[in-house]
Amino acid sequence: MPEHALRRRAARESFDKAAVAAGSPVVTAPKKIVKEGLSEYFMFSVPGTETVRNGWSKRIQAIDAHDVKFDIVHRVRAYQYGEWPVRFFIFTNDKEHKLGESPLPDGLVRVFRENGREGLAFLGEQKVHYVPIKAKADINLGVDRLVVYRKRKIETRRLRFAFRNERVVGWDEQQAWNDEIRNYTSKPLVLELRLRYDGDVDFASEAKTTVFDYKTVETKLTIPQGRTRTYPYQVTIHHGTNAKQSRVKLVPVG
Template identity: 20%
Template structure:
């Protein structure tokens, strides 16, 4: 018998995307099979070498923040038709290959992406650079009190030494997440405030320099 006070009902629909294989495939009984869904070659990419710090560096005193730090290697590309892509990409692992001097494809790294629609930028972390390193040290740290026991600011000084062992110049990005309301008092090279809590330096390092 119908209830005199039925529960409210809502119709729910889920967004989805259907991926279709380019060619038919067969699967035998109890067989596990890997099938290539899509492939792209000669995709124009931009490479980035990035040293990224931690925000807790600015909350206390440290003797050393790292010897022989290695730059993280990223590549960026656009998921557009004029870049050889322009297709919805499923969530999963993207593997990147580069041809060597003999024309053979060599595996250079992989990263995981989420479901990515067309015309979006994709950024993959492929690992760490072998011959671009850095050392980082905190030179000074002090708290500056404003007359109240719980109202203070911290001033800290850091030295970052970048080294390029390549036989050609390279460009790296040094990114520092800085918490709170901050101000750069002095610096050897000008920074860019790319977000409220992130300062970035783009540095060109000479060959073997």
Template identity: 55%
Template sequence: MKDRLLCAVVLICCSREAWSQNVDLVTLPKRDTVQLTIYNSEDITLAKETRSITLKKGMNRLQFSWAGTLIDPTSVEFRPLDHADQIEVADTVFLGQKPQHLIWNIQSDFEGQTLVEVSYFTSGLTWQMDYVAVSNRHETDMDFRGHVRVFNNSGEEYENAEIRLIVGKINLVEKIADLARRNGQQPPQLSSPQYGALKRHATLELMSRAEAAASAPAKNAKQVVKEGVSEYFMFSVEGTETIPNGWSKRMPAVYADEVRFDIVYRMRAYQYGPRPVRFFLWNNDDEHMLGESPLPDGTIRLFRDNGRDGLSYLGQQALLYVPIKAEIEVNLGPDDLVVYQQRKAKTTRSNFQFNNNNVIGWDEQQGWIHTMRNYRNKPIKFELRLQWAGDVDITPESETTAFDFRTIESKPNVPSREQIAYEFSSTVHHGTNAKQNRVKLTPAQ
């Protein structure tokens, strides 16, 4: 494997004066492990890699190179994992003649092999989620799968990498301002060096908190970190994967079988248009075989088993970040087997108000009949929302609730191969008769 990151050598010397004349070259072995924590929104990835190196007592020199990669050199850190009390980084030297190299001068009281960690921020690593749900032929439960595709354009090949994703929303601007205030400073300008340093510090701190929440004891539920307008979660992909530079790899991330779901038809002309639309609904919780973590943004595609060893395509949509216990809604569009119609049964006007023989106010009474026909072979749930503008009184003949100050809602069940009618009367107050902008439900006389 082409190992660009640490094409590093340890230069072990007998004395400072002899560094340039008498050195032993020891090539570092390959990485033992590498862990990538990717935050898409800011194109930031925290890489942590471990290696076993051999040190001698005294001063050692370790050279690190990032040629051809997108590593942020100011973020590179060296940390001994073994014998930490005997190994110390004396200083870090950036070579003027080699702008993509640095040298750590390491003072060691330990002699032998030890495990060290090199961490840094890099760019060019991104990810995207996609989901596939396959329902049974009766549309009562589904098998739900989620895959993450990681794209590597960082300039470095990562072999057997552990992949972790920061899912959700992090307000780095808010966090950077907070860090500046802690240090008694004003929030820096976006283009200033101080901003870059604080951004790295803020990202590292937030990732550490997400890691701590994700590694909570098994008896406790995994936690979502919430800070101000930030809400984020560390999503770990099982196993390890090799992702060559310039390639992408798709990996399984979420799986659940026999997920129960509901089907609801929604008629909201102001939101979905003139026809009722079909929704599949389920929750990201234990009851639905999910709920271990929030679900990242992605695209979901739905299919149905057609009973002939094949699948029928139902539809797809973008799925936004789904917190634990939140509802998942997938809009499959209009259904030709469910028909909705509305008609006006009558119109009358009364309660006229005049000024100099001019009509300045009146009430308009209308009778409405909304019919829902179900041509399917099983009953359906229907949600009807009607929105009104102005000062309106509604008198329904069946159960109705006020959804908000201008919207009424009814939720009838429509039997298989039957139709039902939803009837109500409305009184719209016009002109001086209108006192406020709201819809009021009034009981039938």
């Protein structure tokens, strides 16, 4: 423990002992956890002493933050969460979000909302792992049935056939999609959509789309409250000898 922290602890203990010796009652305020950086580590210490009975545990509040800003994002990743949109609360461990004094240790986050009757309604909980300063924390609140995502295939064509000895050895399959997102909530929402493909795939869309990794594309859509939005795109899958490599490539709409 750093020298200044040891001096602070010793001074407080001396004060308590002197007060007891003088017969004065000691006012015991809630203890605060001391948070100090030590090289690449962060140390949490509790001043004074604590008595914990065998087999028991004791909790001390480490963080007291009010009005923490967070974003609500819905995500569609069929390969990870299933077909339904999943709602996330996302906040950053920094001063702008009324946090950032220290890394957030492993723990369980429970989310409640006011129910309008001077009480709270439970929304969900999630275990979180160590969150460094300035890092983001994603709290998964599960499927949101008020947001509906439906895939809509409107056309499939096969073209660019390759032949060898009068046999088809390669071809392209071109699919046209117009996926639909319906927002039945009372507020506008942001939806992060990721689509994953195996094989050699060309992907085209008029909406802004990026490559997340070699087999996944991503787009972010804003859907007004009570409205429906579509996401049109075209997928070309190369088969047989037409396939050159396993990756997703963004191409112009054509």
